[in-house]
Amino acid sequence: MIKLLVTGGAGFIGSNFVRYALHAHPDWHVTNLDKLTYAGRRENLHDVMDNPRHTFVHGDICDAAVAGPLVEAAHYVVHFAAETHVDRSIMAAGDFIKTDVEGSFVLLEAARRSPNLKRFVQISTDEVYGSVPEGSSVETDELKPRNPYAASKAGADRLAYSYWATHDVPVIVTRASNNYGPYQFPEKILPLFVTNLMDNIPVPLYGDGGNIRDWLHVLDHCRGIDLLLHSGVNGEVYNIGGGNEVKNIDLTHRVLKLSNKGTELIKPVQDRKGHDRRYSLSSAKLKAMGWAPQVPFEQGLAETVAWYQQNEWWWRPIKERDPNYRAYMDAQYGKRG
Ligand code: NAD
Ligand code: TYD
Numbered sequence: 001m002i003k004l005l006v007t008g009g010a011g012f013i014g015s016n017f018v019r020y021a022l023h024a025h026p027d028w029h030v031t032n033l034d035k036l037t038y039a040g041r042r043e044n045l046h047d048v049m050d051n052p053r054h055t056f057v058h059g060d061i062c063d064a065a066v067a068g069p070l071v072e073a074a075h076y077v078v079h080f081a082a083e084t085h086v087d088r089s090i091m092a093a094g095d096f097i098k099t100d101v102e103g104s105f106v107l108l109e110a111a112r113r114s115p116n117l118k119r120f121v122q123i124s125t126d127e128v129y130g131s132v133p134e135g136s137s138v139e140t141d142e143l144k145p146r147n148p149y150a151a152s153k154a155g156a157d158r159l160a161y162s163y164w165a166t167h168d169v170p171v172i173v174t175r176a177s178n179n180y181g182p183y184q185f186p187e188k189i190l191p192l193f194v195t196n197l198m199d200n201i202p203v204p205l206y207g208d209g210g211n212i213r214d215w216l217h218v219l220d221h222c223r224g225i226d227l228l229l230h231s232g233v234n235g236e237v238y239n240i241g242g243g244n245e246v247k248n249i250d251l252t253h254r255v256l257k258l259s260n261k262g263t264e265l266i267k268p269v270q271d272r273k274g275h276d277r278r279y280s281l282s283s284a285k286l287k288a289m290g291w292a293p294q295v296p297f298e299q300g301l302a303e304t305v306a307w308y309q310q311n312e313w314w315w316r317p318i319k320e321r322d323p324n325y326r327a328y329m330d331a332q333y334g335k336r337g
Helices: 012-026 062-070 086-091 094-112 148-167 188-199 220-231 248-258 297-308 312-321 323-334
Strands: 002-007 028-034 054-057 076-079 121-126 169-176 176-179 203-206 212-217 236-240 246-247 266-269
Touching: 002 012, 002 062, 012 028, 012 094, 012 220, 028 062, 062 094, 076 094, 076 220, 086 148, 086 323, 094 121, 094 148, 121 148, 121 220, 148 169, 169 220, 176 220, 176 297, 188 203, 188 248, 188 297, 188 312, 203 248, 212 220, 212 297, 220 236, 246 248, 248 297, 297 312, 312 323
Parallel strands: 002 028, 002 076, 028 054, 076 121, 121 169, 169 236, 176 212, 203 266
Antiparallel strands: 212 246
16 A cells, blocks of 8 residues: 655645545555644545545644654655745744744655655745746746745745755655635635625725736646656656636636626725735646646636535634634734725
């Protein structure tokens, strides 16, 4: 049996990847190490918690006594665990440095001692390239992260690379664009906007709404990671972009239409500090290996909007009863209101 360790597997992408891996690889056992921060939810794993090929471990990647033995037992590690929300990193960056940088360090140290490790996938992000006024980022471009989240991810990205270059740890680094799909925490633009609109609450659009993000369906992301686990080259970096560059204002209009709501529910608010104008990835390197996004954006967006509309059980307790969520929202949007 192949042993896969997923970190952060109770979060948005991690839980989708755990589900994907259990389904795609009947001979794999998935151990899932997650601290269950505000963003990590057991509910994200409701349909796989009882799967005998899935073991959930509630623990912190910074805790070497817990994380170390799990890495040492693994054939594959896919390391998603991180603090991920840019706006929170602007308010307070300490947890980002701790988890994203130091947590990655703890896992990489353990990887040096891991006897059967075939692959350590460091999940990085397109945000490490910084804002891209024109053209598309290739893997060899300079890293110019411009917010504390992106900088912490860039630190971990290069730290992981150094463990390949120095210690021969079988590291692959992936840099994906903005993911969308089910189980995304409702502080991120898409689930926040869809769920606000269901309650006729205005959607807070930062600045002039002209910022561009490249949207990647979470399952296309999972397929890209899987391909790299099997066929990637250690020490290499791979961009994973959806190829759907959309201005936030246009995304908002699409979500309004899918929600049967009018533009009067758009509420322009103060811009994010240091707001990156545009991200754009060239995925030519991964495409040359046979990967291509399979989910057309129109279809993926409609399905995703419908998922939040049909799964109130999942998001309403967070939005209405989670004290961490309420405190964050008041701090974030109170001042912009
Ligand atoms: P998320 O915030 O939804 O989930 C993060 C998960 O990590 C949560 O389950 C949380 O409990 C867990 N976690 C946090 N700190 C931990 C710790 N110290 N120990 C163990 N677990 C911990 O994030 P996401 O959107 O699913 O992103 C997953 C990864 O993908 C991150 O590394 C992120 O940087 C990267 N990424 C995300 C996107 C995107 O659009 N969401 C795009 C590119 C890359
Ligand atoms: P977000 O979902 O936070 O992802 P990221 O910052 O990692 O790209 O934001 C996506 C875009 O949407 C970004 O340009 C900021 C913008 N945005 C808003 O306009 N309003 C919001 O309430 C949020 C959360 C984001």
